[in-house]
Amino acid sequence: MKRRHKRIAFIVAGLTGLGIAAALALNAFQDNLVFFFSPSQIAAKQAPTGRTFRVGGLVQEGTVKRETDGLTVKFSVTDTAQSIPVVYKGILPDLFKEGKGCVAQGKIGADGVFYADQVLAKHDENYMPPEAGQAIDSAKAAKTVVDN
Amino acid sequence: MGGYAFYVWGSYLATLILMGGEVVVLLRRRKLSDQQKRSTSVVQGKVITNETTS
Amino acid sequence: MNWYKYASPTNFYPLAGKMIPWFAIPSAILFVLGLYVGFFVAPTDFQQGDAYRIIFIHVPSAWMGMFLYLLMAFYAAIGWAFNARLSSMMASAISITGAMFTALSLVTGSLWGKPTWGTYWVWDARLTSTLILLFLYIGFISLQASIDDRSRADRAGAVLAIVGVINVPIIYFSVQWWNTLHQGASIRLLGKPTIAPPMMAAMLIILAACWLYSIAVVLVRLRQIIVEREQTAAWAAEARA
Numbered sequence: 001m002k003r004r005h006k007r008i009a010f011i012v013a014g015l016t017g018l019g020i021a022a023a024l025a026l027n028a029f030q031d032n033l034v035f036f037f038s039p040s041q042i043a044a045k046q047a048p049t050g051r052t053f054r055v056g057g058l059v060q061e062g063t064v065k066r067e068t069d070g071l072t073v074k075f076s077v078t079d080t081a082q083s084i085p086v087v088y089k090g091i092l093p094d095l096f097k098e099g100k101g102c103v104a105q106g107k108i109g110a111d112g113v114f115y116a117d118q119v120l121a122k123h124d125e126n127y128m129p130p131e132a133g134q135a136i137d138s139a140k141a142a143k144t145v146v147d148n
Numbered sequence: 149m150g151g152y153a154f155y156v157w158g159s160y161l162a163t164l165i166l167m168g169g170e171v172v173v174l175l176r177r178r179k180l181s182d183q184q185k186r187s188t189s190v191v192q193g194k195v196i197t198n199e200t201t202s
Numbered sequence: 203m204n205w206y207k208y209a210s211p212t213n214f215y216p217l218a219g220k221m222i223p224w225f226a227i228p229s230a231i232l233f234v235l236g237l238y239v240g241f242f243v244a245p246t247d248f249q250q251g252d253a254y255r256i257i258f259i260h261v262p263s264a265w266m267g268m269f270l271y272l273l274m275a276f277y278a279a280i281g282w283a284f285n286a287r288l289s290s291m292m293a294s295a296i297s298i299t300g301a302m303f304t305a306l307s308l309v310t311g312s313l314w315g316k317p318t319w320g321t322y323w324v325w326d327a328r329l330t331s332t333l334i335l336l337f338l339y340i341g342f343i344s345l346q347a348s349i350d351d352r353s354r355a356d357r358a359g360a361v362l363a364i365v366g367v368i369n370v371p372i373i374y375f376s377v378q379w380w381n382t383l384h385q386g387a388s389i390r391l392l393g394k395p396t397i398a399p400p401m402m403a404a405m406l407i408i409l410a411a412c413w414l415y416s417i418a419v420v421l422v423r424l425r426q427i428i429v430e431r432e433q434t435a436a437w438a439a440e441a442r443a
Contacts, residue, residue, distance in 0.1 A: 006348070006349060006350065009348055013341075013344060013345060013348055014341075014345065014358075014362075017337065017340075017341040017345075017362075020337060021334050021337055021338070021341075024330055024333065024334055024337075035324075035326045035327065035380065035381045035382050035383060036381050036383075056381060092320070093317075093318065093319060093320030094251075094253075094317060094318070095249060095250065095318050095319075095320075096320075100249075103383055118320075118321070119320065120319045120320045120321055120324070120383060121318060121319055121320055122319070122383055122385070123249060123250065123318055123319070123385055124385055124386075124396075125385040125386045125387060125388040125396050125397075126249075126388070126396045126397070127247050127250075127254055127257070127388060127396070127397040127398060127401050128247065128248055128397070128398045128401075129245035129246070129247075129248065129398055130245070130246060130247075130248045132248065132398065133247075133248025133249065134248070149252040149255075150246065150251040150252045150253075151251075151317075152251060152252045152253040152317050155253055155256065155313045155314065155316060155317050156252060156253065156255050156256055158313045159256045159259060159260070159309070159310040159313045159314065160237075160259065162306065162309045162310060162313070163259050163263075163306060163310070166302050166305060166306045166309070167302070167306070167415065170298070170299065170302050170419060171419065174419060174422055174423055174426070175422075177426055178422070178426055181426065181429060181430060181433075184433075185429075185433065
């Protein structure tokens with residue numbers, strides 16, 4: 001009797017573990033295999049309409065504007081090909097900056113504006129001292145001047 | 149820590165708790181089984197003496 | 203030297219005991235050195251300020267979680283295939299340390315995510331697959347604990363460990379295969395690292411410390427498992443007699 005109990009416990013434990021793993025995997029891979037859509041995908045109507053999804057890309061330079069209430073922020077997210085205007089009311093993460101990556105979660109309105117209820121900063125894998133960072137920024141700035 | 153003290157120290161505190169905790173649990177497990185070994189050998193000794201007397 | 207001799211748990215036991223200090227002491231020294239370099243030598247980051255200093259423990263613990271899983275599955279497989287008891291015991295000894303490091307990487311990662319991304323947790327592919335790794339470890343540990351018959355417990359654990367190996371490359375490549383919030387790898391097998399040298403030094407020293415820590419702790423636990431199993435075997439033999 002005890003042996004059978006053990007075996008049943010074993011099967012139940014195994015199936016529960018497998019079930020949780022499969023559920024998590026499905027949850028992750030169905031909705032979040034594409035964790036976010038790019039502005040180009042949204043322009044091509046590949047993003048879901050009417051339900052919450054995420055848009056990811058770079059915060060377009062010179063587009064971040066704060067409303068007078070001090071909380072509402074308007075900016076554009078771009079993947080350099082397409083861009084989408086975003087409206088967000090709330091506190092932005094410290095690393096949210098123009099020209100840097102971000103992921104906004106929300107719904108797209110009939111007016112084509114993305115109404116975000118959460119904005120996350122997506123930082124890159126580069127780690128360096130501030131002086132080196134400044135050097136790279138100024139080199140980039142010099143390059144854009146030359147390009148123009 | 150430039151306003152990030154909670155997160156940075158929190159991380160290293162978590163490290164201390166998890167790694168230190170693992171070591172403490174492991175050493176306690178060793179102590180416990182040492183004690184058990186000693187007590188069982190005493191019990192076994194008694195069993196043997198009982199058997200020889202009966 | 204007859205290496206085969208040490209495949210027997212009773213012969214391995216005293217050897218393991220002698221080896222432990224050789225890993226434990228350098229591990230402690232490297233931890234202190236790594237933290238010194240990490241907090242006093244490495245500069246602040248140009249984007250993240252001091253928040254990035256979590257990387258020194260986050261990345262090594264995440265790597266350890268993955269490496270130890272592969273190692274655990276390898277030993278479990280050897281133990282199963284060749285009926286090598288010591289190898290199966292090694293897998294059991296590794297599992298708890300691997301689970302600890304995986305949990306540590308999740309905790310430190312979430313403490314890093316809040317100030318940088320703006321959230322403690324997101325269900326992106328990297329984070330989700332790492333959580334699954336923790337569940338695989340927990341599944342392995344509880345599966346072994348729930349079966350009384352040691353050889354059956356070892357076999358069942360081996361099956362679970364081997365099936366779960368598929369998750370490790372998924373974790374590693376998730377940031378390349380899919381859109382994730384988690385950033386890509388800063389240190390790659392090929393190509394230049396995208397992390398400044400003193401920062402990388404601190405991370406690698408702590409990685410070495412974590413390896414030595416793991417070896418020391420696993421050996422202590424392995425000795426413990428040998429004692430406990432031999433005791434049970436002795437009691438069982440006595441009960442039958």
